[in-house]
Amino acid sequence: MAAPWHVGKAQTNSPALALKARTGNPYYLKQSPASEFAHVYLLIQVTAPAATAQSFRTPVNIAMVLDRSKSMRGAKLQFAKEAAHYVIDRLNKNDRIAIIAYDDVVQLVSPAKPVKNKQKLKKRVNSIEFNGNTNLSDGLFAGYEQVQTFYADGYVNRLLLLSDGLANKGITNRFLLMDTARRVNQNSHVTLSTFGLGAGFDEDLLEWLADWGGGNYYFIEKARKIPTVFKQELQEMQQVCIQQCRVEMPVPQNWQVVKVFGSPYTQKDNTLYLDFDDVFAGQTKTALIQLQMPPTETSTLQLPLYCTYLQLPEAQLQQAAIQLPLQATANTTQYLAAFDSTVLSHIVLFETNQKLYNAIAIADGGNYDASGIAATQLLNQLQAQLLLYPTDAMLKKQFDLVHNYIGQLALAAQYNEYQQKMMQKNAKHDNYRIRKKRK
Numbered sequence: 001m002a003a004p005w006h007v008g009k010a011q012t013n014s015p016a017l018a019l020k021a022r023t024g025n026p027y028y029l030k031q032s033p034a035s036e037f038a039h040v041y042l043l044i045q046v047t048a049p050a051a052t053a054q055s056f057r058t059p060v061n062i063a064m065v066l067d068r069s070k071s072m073r074g075a076k077l078q079f080a081k082e083a084a085h086y087v088i089d090r091l092n093k094n095d096r097i098a099i100i101a102y103d104d105v106v107q108l109v110s111p112a113k114p115v116k117n118k119q120k121l122k123k124r125v126n127s128i129e130f131n132g133n134t135n136l137s138d139g140l141f142a143g144y145e146q147v148q149t150f151y152a153d154g155y156v157n158r159l160l161l162l163s164d165g166l167a168n169k170g171i172t173n174r175f176l177l178m179d180t181a182r183r184v185n186q187n188s189h190v191t192l193s194t195f196g197l198g199a200g201f202d203e204d205l206l207e208w209l210a211d212w213g214g215g216n217y218y219f220i221e222k223a224r225k226i227p228t229v230f231k232q233e234l235q236e237m238q239q240v241c242i243q244q245c246r247v248e249m250p251v252p253q254n255w256q257v258v259k260v261f262g263s264p265y266t267q268k269d270n271t272l273y274l275d276f277d278d279v280f281a282g283q284t285k286t287a288l289i290q291l292q293m294p295p296t297e298t299s300t301l302q303l304p305l306y307c308t309y310l311q312l313p314e315a316q317l318q319q320a321a322i323q324l325p326l327q328a329t330a331n332t333t334q335y336l337a338a339f340d341s342t343v344l345s346h347i348v349l350f351e352t353n354q355k356l357y358n359a360i361a362i363a364d365g366g367n368y369d370a371s372g373i374a375a376t377q378l379l380n381q382l383q384a385q386l387l388l389y390p391t392d393a394m395l396k397k398q399f400d401l402v403h404n405y406i407g408q409l410a411l412a413a414q415y416n417e418y419q420q421k422m423m424q425k426n427a428k429h430d431n432y433r434i435r436k437k438r439k
């Protein structure tokens with residue numbers, strides 16, 4: 001069955017963000033074995049108010065950080081310049097932009113400033129020439145510095161990082177780079193979106209950077225698609241109406257957080273924090289929390305959730321809260337009948353999504369047969385689950401992705417190196433979009 005959502009909204013006269021949550025089961029079994037009935041799932045969603053005809057256009061404070069290494073020569077660099085032109089043309093004097101190019105070293109093409117002389121900005125973009133290797137880290141640091149120069153609440157403060165190669169100069173350690181994105185996002189509220197072009201970049205790094213940086217990750221297969229992808233990113237930024245969105249959950253004593261799906265999170269002592277960051281008009285962001293309770297738990301509980309965020313355009317701090325009831329029962333029939341089908345289908349979606357990442361990782365090591373076996377097992381599981389949730393569009397999309405990937409794995413040994421890399425990047429990007437529930 002599907003229980004109703006528990007909904008919390010801020011006390012405001014403006015259209016407010018909706019905080020929604022539901023448990024996988026409103027009951028738990030008393031004295032249940034820890035290995036069998038000790039897990040509790042919470043499904044959490046935040047939904048920004050829909051856009052209206054009178055909606056404002058959110059100003060942006062951005063740095064475009066463009067790879068200009070030797071591998072960007074020709075069409076890649078030309079379309080990257082076109083994307084920068086597109087962005088510049090759709091900004092106004094209330095917006096701020098910096099243009100940075102990087103190879104071995106960083107070139108500050110145009111420092112952060114209000115957008116006034118668009119032709120001069122575009123002329124500077126046109127002056128960028130290819131050269132050298134890929135010092136992604138210095139480009140990243142320079143971009144953050146420029147955005148922070150004009151940081152302001154009420155603006156989308158974001159770095160847009162484009163790369164077509166591996167980070168081979170400066171800091172190249174994935175985890176150090178990811179930690180930088182995480183710390184800047186949490187401490188300075190500057191978000192990061194990444195754009196990977198072609199077959200030569202590290203897709204895992206760029207996806208993780210965007211995750212921990214609070215932005216979006218895009219895989220661009222063909223250079224001619226660069227302007228289109230930047231157009232999508234800009235349109236979403238200009239519709240952001242919720243910022244610094246964070247959900248806080250006190251974890252009951254002796255409980256453990258097993259896994260969080262769909263959202264970056266941190267845990268400090270007994271408090272779990274989910275960071276949803278910027279949310280554009282009408283967008284819903286989803287997270288699934290898996291908790292383990294001690295088998296000795298017997299009390300009736302209220303699991304509190306607190307959401308804080310800035311409501312634009314005023315950048316006013318708002319709060320919403322929910323109490324999720326969780327009751328003890330000794331009645332197994334009552335317990336088994338009370339599972340929430342909406343939560344269960346999300347458990348299936350997020351767990352199978354992770355299993356596909358695991359199968360793709362096996363293929364990254366060159367073992368296509370083993371990857372195919374893992375993906376086929378996953379496909380069979382999804383087929384069985386679709387009988388239970390036949391109307392779940394995201395679950396069907398996950399099934400189709402696994403099915404298509406199995407077909408590609410069957411031919412992978414015949415592919416050349418470029419085709420194999422593109423197969424992997426496409427599969428990971430499609431899986432990322434399902435995990436983020438992006439259309």
